[in-house]
Amino acid sequence: MTVLTVRASAEARLALVVGNGSYTSVTPLDNPVNDATLMAQALGEAGFAVTLVTDASQQELSLAISNFGRALRAAGADATGLFYYAGHGVQSFGSNFLLPVDIDLQDAADLSLVGVPAQAVLRQMFSARNKTNIVILDACRNNPFVSVPDLSDNGLAEMKAPRGSFLAYSTAPGEIAVDGDGANSPFTKALAERIPTPGLPIEALFREVRVDVVDETGGNQTPWDTSSLTTNFQFVEAARETAEEIQMRQLWEGVQLSRDPVQILLFMRAHPDNPYMADARALLQELMASELKQDVQPAQIAEQPKPAPVPPATEERDLIEQARQAGTAEAYKTYLDAFPDGAYSELARLELQTILDGAPKTDPVSAPPPPPAPADVAAIAPSASGGRPPETVLFDSPLGLGDPEIATRSIAELITGTPRFPPIEGLPEAAWKGQTCASCHHWEKSNLCDQARTYLDGDARARALDKQHPLGGGFKEALRIWARDGCN
Numbered sequence: 001m002t003v004l005t006v007r008a009s010a011e012a013r014l015a016l017v018v019g020n021g022s023y024t025s026v027t028p029l030d031n032p033v034n035d036a037t038l039m040a041q042a043l044g045e046a047g048f049a050v051t052l053v054t055d056a057s058q059q060e061l062s063l064a065i066s067n068f069g070r071a072l073r074a075a076g077a078d079a080t081g082l083f084y085y086a087g088h089g090v091q092s093f094g095s096n097f098l099l100p101v102d103i104d105l106q107d108a109a110d111l112s113l114v115g116v117p118a119q120a121v122l123r124q125m126f127s128a129r130n131k132t133n134i135v136i137l138d139a140c141r142n143n144p145f146v147s148v149p150d151l152s153d154n155g156l157a158e159m160k161a162p163r164g165s166f167l168a169y170s171t172a173p174g175e176i177a178v179d180g181d182g183a184n185s186p187f188t189k190a191l192a193e194r195i196p197t198p199g200l201p202i203e204a205l206f207r208e209v210r211v212d213v214v215d216e217t218g219g220n221q222t223p224w225d226t227s228s229l230t231t232n233f234q235f236v237e238a239a240r241e242t243a244e245e246i247q248m249r250q251l252w253e254g255v256q257l258s259r260d261p262v263q264i265l266l267f268m269r270a271h272p273d274n275p276y277m278a279d280a281r282a283l284l285q286e287l288m289a290s291e292l293k294q295d296v297q298p299a300q301i302a303e304q305p306k307p308a309p310v311p312p313a314t315e316e317r318d319l320i321e322q323a324r325q326a327g328t329a330e331a332y333k334t335y336l337d338a339f340p341d342g343a344y345s346e347l348a349r350l351e352l353q354t355i356l357d358g359a360p361k362t363d364p365v366s367a368p369p370p371p372p373a374p375a376d377v378a379a380i381a382p383s384a385s386g387g388r389p390p391e392t393v394l395f396d397s398p399l400g401l402g403d404p405e406i407a408t409r410s411i412a413e414l415i416t417g418t419p420r421f422p423p424i425e426g427l428p429e430a431a432w433k434g435q436t437c438a439s440c441h442h443w444e445k446s447n448l449c450d451q452a453r454t455y456l457d458g459d460a461r462a463r464a465l466d467k468q469h470p471l472g473g474g475f476k477e478a479l480r481i482w483a484r485d486g487c488n
Contacts, residue, residue, distance in 0.1 A: 096156045178220065190208075190216065200234060248275070320342075
């Protein structure tokens with residue numbers, strides 16, 4: 001027998017880990033000593049004072065269990081006790097027995113004399129009157145006494161967990177566990193990998209182990225456990241949050257529950273370095289995509305009666321989606337020119353202001369945004385159309401689209417007027433301010449229709465959003481509708 005004690009500086013956590021593989025009269029096992037060594041290491045790193053016992057005889061195993069119970073009683077009521085066993089184990093008349101390496105059995109009636117009852121471990125633990133005890137048995141391998149009368153049952157029998165105890169088996173009662181093709185059994189390997197997970201309750205941890213083992217064995221082995229724990233035990237506790245982290249988490253949870261794109265955007269702008277930024281971006285994109293697919297806008301709530309809300313038209317949804325994908329100031333200006341009080345106008349103004357302030361659209365600045373500059377955002381006033389595009393646009397009739405400066409005029413009038421914005425970015429005002437559009441464009445109804453048709457193509461339209469039109473984005477949207485209906 002080899003005995004190794006590993007001390008860990010932590011709360012009162014005691015573990016007895018046993019691995020028996022070098023059997024003399026029954027089939028030896030390759031992995032139990034490796035499994036016990038791996039488990040001792042994992043438990044030691046989790047704060048347990050570990051006693052590792054390998055290839056123990058009956059006398060040595062019984063003494064190790066007795067000493068473990070004595071140490072657990074001395075540790076006090078708040079201690080945690082853990083017993084792990086890997087090796088041969090059998091059941092007889094509903095009782096489970098752990099087999100020492102020197103076992104020599106000819107008659108089933110002698111099993112209690114040469115084996116070690118698993119109940120002996122539970123009795124030692126229960127006598128300590130401590131709050132938390134854990135028993136883990138990776139012992140349901142093939143029955144070495146299948147030829148002995150009255151010992152033909154496979155696996156282990158189900159045991160009741162005393163109050164404050166957690167019992168785990170490598171497979172279901174009455175079933176056989178595999179030893180595995182590698183250096184460790186699938187059960188112990190999965191358990192050792194899961195133990196270091198911070199903040200994972202033991203019930204959830206063994207549920208993950210169960211999934212791992214089922215996957216590893218192709219469904220041939222299903223770990224099983226039963227619990228009567230009265231405490232929330234974790235092998236490794238989660239790191240404690242600071243006051244600032246708690247405040248940020250609670251703030252994000254409130255914003256997340258609101259599912260309000262504006263609230264999410266403001267949260268991102270005010271806290272650009274928060275740990276939930278990736279989640280916030282993903283949720284914002286999800287909500288934007290969802291809103292673009294909806295046919296109905298949320299009902300408005302107001303003290304005074306208002307007209308029934310009108311769902312955003314297809315043109316408006318397409319335009320805001322293209323602006324969102326382009327992510328440029330010109331794209332959002334185009335949307336606001338066309339729909340200054342549309343369903344997405346508030347969000348578009350926030351995005352536009354972020355860009356104008358010099359902050360990336362998805363990496364907002366920490367301070368609340370200053371009021372929009374008049375020339376850039378505030379001047380984009382609501383239109384008389386209520387944000388809805390006209391059903392049709394005629395060459396010689398008022399557009400009915402965009403801000404009042406263009407909504408009351410026709411295409412024919414606008415192309416003979418003066419540009420509102422430079423035809424080319426950076427062009428000095430002297431070169432265009434006060435000039436007529438006709439002086440730099442040979443616009444006639446026919447060739448203007450050719451230009452307007454380019455806005456019907458999705459890719460061309462998206463590219464056009466990045467370019468400022470001399471007459472504004474609302475004019476581009478009007479041209480698109482005009483071309484869609486045949487340039488009449």
